[in-house]
Amino acid sequence: MSLPEHHKAARLHPAEKVIKVETLPIPSITHPDDAIVKIKLSGLCGSDLHAYRGHEELHDVVITGHEFVGEVVALGSAFQKGATERPPLYSTLKLGDKVVSPFTSSCGECQSCRIGFTSRCAHQLLFGSEKLPGGQAQYVRVPKAGGTLFVVGSESANSSLSSFSDTSLLLLADILPTGCFAALQTVQHPKILAPLTGMRYPLASISILPGQGELHSVMDDPSWPKVLDEDRHLTIALIGLGPVGICALVSLLDLLSSLKARFRLVAIDLVESRKLKAEAVFNNLPPEARGNGLGEFVVASPDEAKDIVKSWTDGAGCNAVMEIVGNNPALALAYDLIRPFGVIVSAGVHQAPPVPLTGRQLYNKNVALEFGRCPVRTMFPMAVDLLRRRQDIFGEVGTAVGLIDSVVSLDEAPEYYRKFDKGECGKVIFDPWK
Amino acid sequence: MSLPEHHKAARLHPAEKVIKVETLPIPSITHPDDAIVKIKLSGLCGSDLHAYRGHEELHDVVITGHEFVGEVVALGSAFQKGATERPPLYSTLKLGDKVVSPFTSSCGECQSCRIGFTSRCAHQLLFGSEKLPGGQAQYVRVPKAGGTLFVVGSESANSSLSSFSDTSLLLLADILPTGCFAALQTVQHPKILAPLTGMRYPLASISILPGQGELHSVMDDPSWPKVLDEDRHLTIALIGLGPVGICALVSLLDLLSSLKARFRLVAIDLVESRKLKAEAVFNNLPPEARGNGLGEFVVASPDEAKDIVKSWTDGAGCNAVMEIVGNNPALALAYDLIRPFGVIVSAGVHQAPPVPLTGRQLYNKNVALEFGRCPVRTMFPMAVDLLRRRQDIFGEVGTAVGLIDSVVSLDEAPEYYRKFDKGECGKVIFDPWK
Structure with missing residues (x-):
């Protein structure tokens, strides 16, 4: 797949505290574990406002945004090799896969990831920070893509999520799992x-105490009310x-x-x-x-x-x-x-x-x-289960009940940051191709 | 049982930051739920030092101490009536019972007590505070005695605790359950x-999530390591x-x-x-x-x-x-x-x-x-179980392994407060009759 040389991205200029939509070179693979994702939709989240309001110490201009859904358009060499010593996550991800990303990257290999504490992965980076350009753009580089990206649709395999709207899938990036x-x-x-x-109280949730049973009270006194x-x-x-x-x-x-x-x-x-x-x-x-x-x-x-x-x-x-x-x-x-x-x-x-x-x-x-920060990658199954059952809230745009107010062009990012900051709108999603 | 008019008690004089052992009128029943306990032993605890060091705002002179084991020598009218609307705790406590008290009183009837949060009972009072005279004395008044006192020996019933030494039972008042x-x-x-x-992580400890089973992982992804x-x-x-x-x-x-x-x-x-x-x-x-x-x-x-x-x-x-x-x-x-x-x-x-x-x-x-504060009354069963199995640590006095350094006369309280404050001794217990 040949990619263009430039793309459109929203950037925060911290000195001026403004968002500008700019034309920049598109990101490229810099590590064998990287993927490049062509973004379909990217969200504006409450925590984007922390940096926007100057509550975080930022020195560099950064591409903003940590919620996105898109398509894998390039993969690093790790995925081509299908190295057997890596988890299956690093051989099953394919070009063309439709993916949603947690708002932080996670390797899927370190102790934190194995235990499920993916948001504190040893290699975690936050999208839209100085260390990792964000997703309010047309393309984004995803490090440790095997452990980070969650496949929601694939040419080679049926996914139970393929019928979901992109707007609802976007909610899996952060706010619904959180x-x-x-x-x-x-x-x-x-x-x-x-x-x-x-x-x-207290209950023994594991069988470590006299009394046994999976969940039982430690105090078993018949004279107590x-x-x-x-x-x-x-x-x-x-x-x-x-x-x-x-x-x-x-x-x-x-x-x-x-x-x-x-x-x-x-x-x-x-x-x-x-x-x-x-x-x-x-x-x-x-x-x-x-x-x-x-x-x-x-x-x-x-x-x-x-x-x-x-x-x-x-x-x-x-x-x-x-x-x-x-x-x-x-x-x-x-x-x-x-x-x-x-x-x-x-x-x-x-x-x-x-x-x-x-x-x-x-x-x-x-x-x-x-x-603390939600381990989004770990919480996906629970969030997907809820998303499936509550499409009226999470799947529809612009209704009284729907969580998403509107889908607007990325060109309108400066205006919608301002509105969101003032509480003049709810959840807004950017379409970078509109 | 006829009680003397006066007893010996250690008191903190907060203005001077000194402990004095004084002769005072013995406490009396002031509420139908009260008991008077004749103290056998009372402990000196690390948290006694907070007030001693002036870290707590005290205005009144107070009888110190919140750990004691003793014998019930007087009971309020609630216990004589055997009122049927009260929990059994208020009819089974008898004169002559050997008891240990948690360092805070608890009614055994309010919602906090029922759930097991006894240290935050709606009526809780801390022994050795301005609101409730403590146990570094020969006698002490115990409010809400049915919900507070734990019977460790009784004339009418065998207790599995009756073979334990008084020094080891004293540890049930605070530090072992804590x-x-x-x-x-x-x-x-x-x-x-x-x-x-x-x-x-995260585990579902109750069956509320897809996957079921008593304790199971929420994330059940076979491709994850x-x-x-x-x-x-x-x-x-x-x-x-x-x-x-x-x-x-x-x-x-x-x-x-x-x-x-x-x-x-x-x-x-x-x-x-x-x-x-x-x-x-x-x-x-x-x-x-x-x-x-x-x-x-x-x-x-x-x-x-x-x-x-x-x-x-x-x-x-x-x-x-x-x-x-x-x-x-x-x-x-x-x-x-x-x-x-x-x-x-x-x-x-x-x-x-x-x-x-x-x-x-x-x-x-x-x-x-x-x-927060240990709900001692609730933790008794677990603490008793450990006490039984670790008598070498909790039951012996003055050994390298034993937790209790020495049993001394209450008259020596001023000296031992000073030593304990300076880290010159470990756990000390007062005998008010020595």
């Missing part, structure tokens, strides 16, 4: 398993209703529904349009995907949320808070809302300020905290 | 289960080798041994005598309680530990760090030592300074943090 990851970490935390299952049905009523707050927040919401509701859990969920944002979107999404879910009638759901401002949680729980607070914003006010709000032995899952990309909490505060509430 | 709790939280954290079991044996080699650091640290060490080794886990464990302290104690304890454990030959163990200073972990893991860091100190240098060291997707379990009682970490740091390493 939402699923936040929800899974929340529901599965040992401090949540007790009120969720009705077994007394039993966990009551009313204790199994989870109160959860979700802070941040941008696109990742909506993904976390849908995933959480999906998990809670599967578990037949009783819950009260308050979804919090300052922006009115985001609260309306969250409400529309909830109301349009089929009953079996929003709690089978066992769940209560409201949207609220931060201040309203405090009062709501107080009245719901007689002052006790939330069992869990999902913090999908990534700044200190959101983290401080999460602490205010959490009850003792509660779990705060922070899916936001945090910046330089120290955590706004003291050790004493964390001790006093026996808080559990989970931070 | 050590067990830290070890259990570490080994069972979802981020540790993957390298522990060899199943790829398998977790290797070498990936199942856990590297763990334990910071703080005071008495609670030793309990955490023994409990961790016990769990890892049961699981047949391969591990490298570095135990860290600045004080030479504490490192020697940790080494003696390890070396005297039977092989099946220190890893069946699958474990490596060293003691080290903080700086040495950094180098050791670096060389063990090729720079990756620890899978888990147990922080049993409760100050910011220990927390900062824990962060330095942890690898991405690692777990920091903090069992220390932290004070007022903000956590010495930024949100970005926590995000960058996908850190999980677990803070």
Whole structure:
């Protein structure tokens, strides 16, 4: 396949804090494990705004964007050789494969990758950073392509994903797995398993303690009162209703529904349009995907949320808070809302300020905290499963319920960065060929 | 039973920062749920030093101490009535029962207690605080005694604990359950289960995801490399080798041994005598309680530990760090030592300074943090099980391996507070009748 010499790319000029769409030489294979992907669509994500707003120390001009779906148009020599000492990932990827990429590269070979911690692969690089040009462009170079790219359609093999729209597949690059990851970490935390299952904390999830059985309570004292049905009523707050927040919401509701859990969920944002979107999404879910009638759901401002949680729980607070914003006010709000032995899952990309909490505060509430970047490559199966079942939310563009506001030309990137920064639009996707 | 009018008690005078042993009126029943316990032994604990050193804002003179074993000598009217609407705990406790108390009271009736979060009971009070006089005395009042006290010997019923020495039973009040709790939280954290079991992260511990089975990996991709044996080699650091640290060490080794886990464990302290104690304890454990030959163990200073972990893991860091100190240098060291997707379990009682970490740091390493006070009442069964099997460590006084240095008269409290503060002695127990 012969490739053109130049392509179109959006670049952030950090000194001026502006996005410019420019014509640049197209990327080329620089390592045997590289692939070049011709981009069909690339997304604008909330975390693109960190650099845009100057919250990250950038010196160089960078091609932005870390969400893309496209087609493999060039492969390094590793893939041609079919070297037997490499994982199958490095021999099965083919020219012409339709792929989606996690927002960070991962080799698929190191210890972190083997264990599933792909977002902290020893070779990980973030697309759209100074070390790796991003996907808001017509072409992108993907390092460690065998371990990074996820094949969603192939000439040689049927894929169950081939019927999905490109816009919905794009959500697999970051926001849908990130939402699923936040929800899974929340529901599965040992401090949540007790009120969720009705077994007394702490539960032994592996057979290491007298009592045995796969999941059982460590304290087995017949004179101690039993966990009551009313204790199994989870109160959860979700802070941040941008696109990742909506993904976390849908995933959480999906998990809670599967578990037949009783819950009260308050979804919090300052922006009115985001609260309306969250409400529309909830109301349009089929009953079996929003709690089978066992769940209560409201949207609220931060201040309203405090009062709501107080009245719901007689002052006790939330069992869990999902913090999908990534700044200190959101983290401080999460602490205010959490009850003792509660779990705060922070899916936001945090910046330089120290955590706004003291050790004493964390001790006093026996808080559990989970931070960090989603291992997207690992979360694909769970995200794909949800994507398949929720095409109304993830597959449609410009509807009240759909997560994606619009697909626009990459030429409009400067304008849409501005709008997104101001909260004037939701999730936008760039078509670099439009 | 007729009680004397006065008793002997150690009190902290916060303005002068001194401990005085004084004669005071004995405590009396002030609520139907109260018990009066005649104290046999009471312990001096590392966290007694927080107030002693002036790290806690105290205005009143307080009777110190939150570890005690003794005998029930008076009960409030709740226990005589045998009220049917109360849990059995409030009718089975009898005069003459030998009891050990968790360091905080717990009602055994509220939602927190039912779920097992007893240390954050809605009515919890800390012994030895301004709100509840402590146990370094001859008598103590125990509120919510049905939910608080743990019967270890009774005239009416055989107890499997009746053969245990009082000194060993005293360890159930705080430090042994606290050590067990830290070890259990570490080994069972979802981020540790993957390298522990060899199943790829994240594991679904409850059947909520495609794939099913009680404990299974969410990502089930046959082309992805398998977790290797070498990936199942856990590297763990334990910071703080005071008495609670030793309990955490023994409990961790016990769990890892049961699981047949391969591990490298570095135990860290600045004080030479504490490192020697940790080494003696390890070396005297039977092989099946220190890893069946699958474990490596060293003691080290903080700086040495950094180098050791670096060389063990090729720079990756620890899978888990147990922080049993409760100050910011220990927390900062824990962060330095942890690898991405690692777990920091903090069992220390932290004070007022903000956590010495930024949100970005926590995000960058996908850190999980677990803070807070041990729910001792809930952890009794696990602690008792360990106590039974490790009498050489927990049951003997003044040996190289034994955790308890000496049993001294309560009259010597001022002197032993001073020594303990300076690191000149290990765990000391007061006999208020000596």
